[in-house]
Amino acid sequence: MTDKVIENNQVIIMGKIVSDFEFSHEIFGEGFYMVDVEVARLSDSYDIIPLMVSERLLDVEEDYKGAYVCVSGQFRSYNRHEERKNRLILSVFAREIEFVEELEESSKTNQIYLDGYICKEPVYRKTPLGREIADVLLAVNRPYGKSDYIPCICWGRNARFAGGFNVGERCEIWGRIQSREYMKKIGEDQLEKRIAYEVSVSKLELVEE
Incomplete structure (x- = not known):
């Protein structure tokens, strides 16, 4: 059961560590x-992706800035209470980390697969330049009755397709994690x-249950 749940949220990212470690929280002494x-x-720009790492996986006292890593794990969310509101905090939870010498041009450095449920009415819209966009919020189950709430953004034909989804429908999504300043x-x-x-x-499908 647990393995099946883990399979519904898979992330692989490859990139360069650009910050020091900052303490987040402790669970059962870890x-x-x-x-x-x-x-x-691909466009010569980059995303800064927050990574959550256990102190049992890496020596968090070390300075790894500039080191290249390949990370596999899950994209997770939690609600942080601030200014009388809940704010959705997202990060990649690392299950495995491997140091690599350099990143090959051909390697896929940012991949994610999610299998979850539409938990909010999708929002379809067009930009002033006519580009089609749809926002989808996906609830992805985790062991022990928890769920991660992952915001997804679709483009073009995928956006039109997603705009017709209903709350409660099961959906598989393939794509990449991106960061955006606002x-x-x-x-x-x-x-x-x-x-x-x-x-x-980049791709999405409804799943018949």
Whole structure:
């Protein structure tokens, strides 16, 4: 049962560590730390993806900045309570980490597969330039009755297709994790720069149950 649940949320990223480890939380005496990984895009830009690592997986006292890693794990979410609201925090939970000498140009550095349920009415829209976009929120089950809530963004024909999905339908998604900067209004006239994380969808299918 547990293996089947783990199969519904699979991530592989390859990139460069660009920050120090920062303590996140502790469970049953095991400490978990956050570190940022810079993952290249095909377009010469990159995404900064937050990675959650157990202190039993890596020596979190070490400085690994500049080191290249290949990470397999899951894309996870939790709600952090701030300013009287819940904020969805997303990160890649590392199951395995391997140091690599360098990244091959041909290697797929950012892949994700999700199998979950539509938990919010998809939002389909067109940009001023006519590009079709749909936002989908996918609930992906985890062991022990937990779920991860993963925001996904679809484009073009996929967006039109996803716009017709109903809450509760089961959906498989393939794509990549991307980071996106945006300005958040805090207070009357104050803006704060934040980073949102989401799955950019390359393929999706509804699953008949």
